[in-house]
Amino acid sequence: MFGFIKRKQKNTATASKATVETPPLSDSTLTDSASAEDKPADLSQSLEKTRRTFSDGMADFFLGKKNIGDELLEELETRLLSADVGVDATTTIIDELQSNISRKVINDAESLHLKLAEIMKAILLPCEQPLSNVIADTKAAKPFVILVVGINGAGKTTSIGKLANYFTRQGKSVMLAAGDTFRAAAVEQLQEWGQRNNVPVITQGTGADPASVIYDAVESATSKKIDIVIADTAGRLHTQNNLMDELAKIKRVLGKLDADAPHETLIVIDAGFGQNALHQVQQFHDSIGLTGMAVTKLDGTAKGGILFSIAKTLNLPVRFIGVGEKINDLRPFDASEFVDALLE
Numbered sequence: 006m007f008g009f010i011k012r013k014q015k016n017t018a019t020a021s022k023a024t025v026e027t028p029p030l031s032d033s034t035l036t037d038s039a040s041a042e043d044k045p046a047d048l049s050q051s052l053e054k055t056r057r058t059f060s061d062g063m064a065d066f067f068l069g070k071k072n073i074g075d076e077l078l079e080e081l082e083t084r085l086l087s088a089d090v091g092v093d094a095t096t097t098i099i100d101e102l103q104s105n106i107s108r109k110v111i112n113d114a115e116s117l118h119l120k121l122a123e124i125m126k127a128i129l130l131p132c133e134q135p136l137s138n139v140i141a142d143t144k145a146a147k148p149f150v151i152l153v154v155g156i157n158g159a160g161k162t163t164s165i166g167k168l169a170n171y172f173t174r175q176g177k178s179v180m181l182a183a184g185d186t187f188r189a190a191a192v193e194q195l196q197e198w199g200q201r202n203n204v205p206v207i208t209q210g211t212g213a214d215p216a217s218v219i220y221d222a223v224e225s226a227t228s229k230k231i232d233i234v235i236a237d238t239a240g241r242l243h244t245q246n247n248l249m250d251e252l253a254k255i256k257r258v259l260g261k262l263d264a265d266a267p268h269e270t271l272i273v274i275d276a277g278f279g280q281n282a283l284h285q286v287q288q289f290h291d292s293i294g295l296t297g298m299a300v301t302k303l304d305g306t307a308k309g310g311i312l313f314s315i316a317k318t319l320n321l322p323v324r325f326i327g328v329g330e331k332i333n334d335l336r337p338f339d340a341s342e343f344v345d346a347l348l349e
């Protein structure tokens with residue numbers, strides 16, 4: 006630990022990258038812009054593209070106009086697969102429906118609808134482990150450090166902006182760390198989110214060492230008794246190995262301040278990537294170890310069934326889902342609400 010601090014002090018003395026804290030705006034500047042965006046999107050409307058993949062053409066079945074039997078199950082199977090529910094989860098759903106039909110537990114459209122919802126919720130439920138519960142734990146670290154990772158364009162920086170909003174609404178104090186020092190304009194993008202949320206942003210500019218930026222942020226948050234630090238990271242470096250090495254270094258360096266930090270390593274994935282997103286998650290998990298996921302852009306894709314694939318193949322909590330570009334379009338993942346919105 007001491008060796009690191011000595012090295013760091015030496016670096017700081019010679020480095021051209023000074024740490025800068027962009028302070029929050031004054032309260033009066035913020036009120037108008039925050040209240041203008043107060044209305045959260047309606048979930049079933051946001052999930053419309055995926056919902057239509059499920060329900061277009063199924064209305065006759067659900068309204069009881071067609072017989073409940075093999076034809077219906079085949080149709081449903083096709084629809085589940087096209088929404089990227091994946092083979093495993095689809096098989097579970099169809100097999101369970103089949104057995105309930107055989108045992109006459111399902112005998113009309115209503116019982117079919119109810120059972121389908123019940124099976125789908127049961128698949129997703131293990132992924133519903135809200136991050137706010139973890140943070141609310143009396144033993145939770147302060148500051149609670151969230152390291153946000155993922156490939157470029159997945160929605161990391163935007164989700165950090167939304168997360169800052171979510172936590173400040175809960176009365177938590179938040180600080181952001183501009184750890185994407187690779188992409189030009191990434192720092193400014195995060196600073197804008199900081200201003201919109203009225204929270205400070207720690208930066209050292211483009212080209213700085215991300216581990217140093219995030220270390221400084223956590224140190225500053227500790228002295229200011231800030232509740233939560235959310236750190237942005239680059240999505241692309243020259244090679245994928247470079248990226249993983251950089252993320253591993255950030256984790257190592259943070260560990261010198263607090264052996265348990267980062268307390269959450271959150272991967273952001275774009276739902277539109279479908280099954281490919283699963284490979285990404287596995288790769289990051291194998292390299293650096295993840296503790297949770299945020300699945301974004303569910304509003305822009307018909308592949309929202311990816312959540313079921315995630316639940317079946319990855320043993321990781323889905324902390325949040327992103328359903329739009331507005332500041333409050335990120336919500337804690339709720340399995341029951343999600344399935345109801347899909348089957349509405």
Ligand SMILES: Nc1nc2c(ncn2[C@@H]2O[C@H](COP(=O)(O)OP(=O)(O)OP(=O)(O)O)[C@@H](O)[C@H]2O)c(=O)[nH]1
Nearest residue numbers: 157158159160161162163240301302327328329330
């Ligand atoms: N429709 C929609 N767009 C989103 C959502 N989340 C993020 N986006 C958009 O996705 C684009 C990329 O988002 P960023 O937050 O910049 O992605 P990033 O992962 O930080 O990308 P890099 O910094 O390049 O690694 C932006 O245009 C966002 O507005 C979402 O839930 N829904």
Ligand SMILES: [Mg+2]
Nearest residue numbers: 161162185191
């Ligand atoms: Mg970014």
